[in-house]
Amino acid sequence: MPVFIWKHAAAANWVTENHVGFAVENLADIWPIIENFTEDQYNAMQPNLARVSKLIRNGVFAKHAALDALLAVNEPYNKW
Numbered sequence: 001m002p003v004f005i006w007k008h009a010a011a012a013n014w015v016t017e018n019h020v021g022f023a024v025e026n027l028a029d030i031w032p033i034i035e036n037f038t039e040d041q042y043n044a045m046q047p048n049l050a051r052v053s054k055l056i057r058n059g060v061f062a063k064h065a066a067l068d069a070l071l072a073v074n075e076p077y078n079k080w
Contacts, residue, residue, distance in 0.1 A: 001049075004021055004033075006024065006025075
């Protein structure tokens with residue numbers, strides 16, 4: 001199932017650019033999208049959803065966030 005995210009959320013661009021969902025202004029915007037969502041649109045989105053789902057299950061995003069945090073904490077020590 002596609003992701004719905006508030007269009008002003010930090011991850012909204014990522015969701016739409018990776019074609020895994022829709023950015024909406026408010027909850028009322030969701031129903032027209034669902035009602036007009038075609039099987040072809042679903043089939044086009046499915047490979048992207050499967051790819052991202054696998055990355056989430058394997059912890060790729062969590063590992064990336066942890067590495068970024070570690071690098072940020074140690075930045076003063078990395079000035080060569």
